[in-house]
Amino acid sequence: MASHVYILRDLKHPRFKIGKANNILARARSFRWESIDFPQSLGLRLASETDAYILEKILHRTFRLASVDPLAVVASGGSADGASEWFSTSCWPRLLQYLKDNQDLHPHETVSGWELAALIERQLEPSQTMISREQLKKEKEARRIEREVEFIAYRRTQLEGLRASLKVVHPKIAQELERLKLNGNIAGVCDTSMGSYLVLADTVPLPSGGLLWGLKPLSTHYDYPGGGGSIMSSFSQITCGEGTISKVELPRAYLHDDLGSETDEIIYEVFLEEFELFNQLQSIPEGWISAIFPPGRFLTPSSDGHESERAIGKVMDALSRSGCR
Known part of the structure; x- marks a missing residue:
């Protein structure tokens, strides 16, 4: 089953996170979508979970000197979950170049940041079921209020x-x-x-x-x-x-x-x-x-x-x- 390595950039701080997840969006939700600059991020789709795990570890080791202190991540509002997986954007160009140069060693399909952003928008858009449910709720509330008004008027007449x-x-x-x-x-x-x-x-x-x-x-x-x-x-x-x-x-x-x-x-x-x-x-x-x-x-x-x-x-x-x- 295919899996992913995600490379997500922080929206407010010069850092990015490297991690592994079968579902990038579900993982990103755990440390707040609103804190991620999705258009500037990317995902790597690999053939298997094992391949994704191996690539994640290789990237962590390769760019370890650019890692951000986990305490600094938490102190600046980041989540303690995965705080050791953040890296300075100073190595961002070299990371992109590494992935390009080693495509043959780590075969992957790139999921652009814009694709991730589009997926986020679809996730945040209310579904037709939710819209229908909300409309039904409003109609029920309107009928309840109408019945109350009718009862009050009838009681006044009584x-x-x-x-x-x-x-x-x-x-x-x-x-x-x-x-x-x-x-x-x-x-x-x-x-x-x-x-x-x-x-x-x-x-x-x-x-x-x-x-x-x-x-x-x-x-x-x-x-x-x-x-x-x-x-x-x-x-x-x-x-x-x-x-x-x-x-x-x-x-x-x-x-x-x-x-x-x-x-x-x-x-x-x-x-x-x-x-x-x-x-x-x-x-x-x-x-x-x-x-x-x-x-x-x-x-x-x-x-x-x-x-x-x-x-x-x-x-x-x-x-x-x-x-x-």
């Missing part, structure tokens, strides 16, 4: 739609709460592990079909592109001899410390005045509400009459102390 829808619902709830305040029906707020509730009460039992909370869940429903919900999504009520008690589910956004999304933030902003009212109300213990409204019961009291009666009495006492008018 939030604008949400705010507009909430402003339609808000007056209804504000009006209903004002009615309840005037009637003295707001006892307090109960925060439970399952959610928070506005607790309403009236010491007079309401007639059949009468409701303390006067809005149906659909009346507090809001819609926006891709979503929707209800501000007061559900309620429960019981009527007994002591009166009527109702619990109305509050939106999660009422607990400002537990806001989980931009949607909750906007709900909190629109209903800030109402939520501030809820936070000022007295707290109704969860145990009272659990006794009055056990799971699965809606319009009738608990089967545990004594516990339910005690809880109803406590809520009625709380109503008298609420002062929410």
Whole structure:
């Protein structure tokens, strides 16, 4: 297999390197291509690796008196790898003449410095595969940015739609709460592990079909592109001899410390005045509400009459102390 002896001139210093390599460019890469003056360098292509090895050693011995101190090579920025293979350019003309005169002893094909420089340029040029890969990468990034811009625009449309829808619902709830305040029906707020509730009460039992909370869940429903919900999504009520008690589910956004999304933030902003009212109300213990409204019961009291009666009495006492008018 053919091999090479390379003779590479330093770009900044008066020296050149004599070495052996099957691939000149791969070897030159190890001590930085940018430090080599390729147009002024040359390569010698020989028939075999053995021939290349022999010629390299002969040239080293022949021009040993022009060798450069390896420490000086390293001190001037050269690589320690092969630092002993550098020679002063003062012997350059005699080296070229030696190769010409001894062509018959060391048969070789000269690879000019310009050929090496051309090979370097081709090595440094991005391949079509690399160009295609880079173009694909740019296109993917452009599509990603486009999707992000589209999402941001869509999200802005969603939030604008949400705010507009909430402003339609808000007056209804504000009006209903004002009615309840005037009637003295707001006892307090109960925060439970399952959610928070506005607790309403009236010491007079309401007639059949009468409701303390006067809005149906659909009346507090809001819609926006891709979503929707209800501000007061559900309620429960019981009527007994002591009166009527109702619990109305509050939106999660009422607990400002537990806001989980931009949607909750906007709900909190629109209903800030109402939520501030809820936070000022007295707290109704969860145990009272659990006794009055056990799971699965809606319009009738608990089967545990004594516990339910005690809880109803406590809520009625709380109503008298609420002062929410």
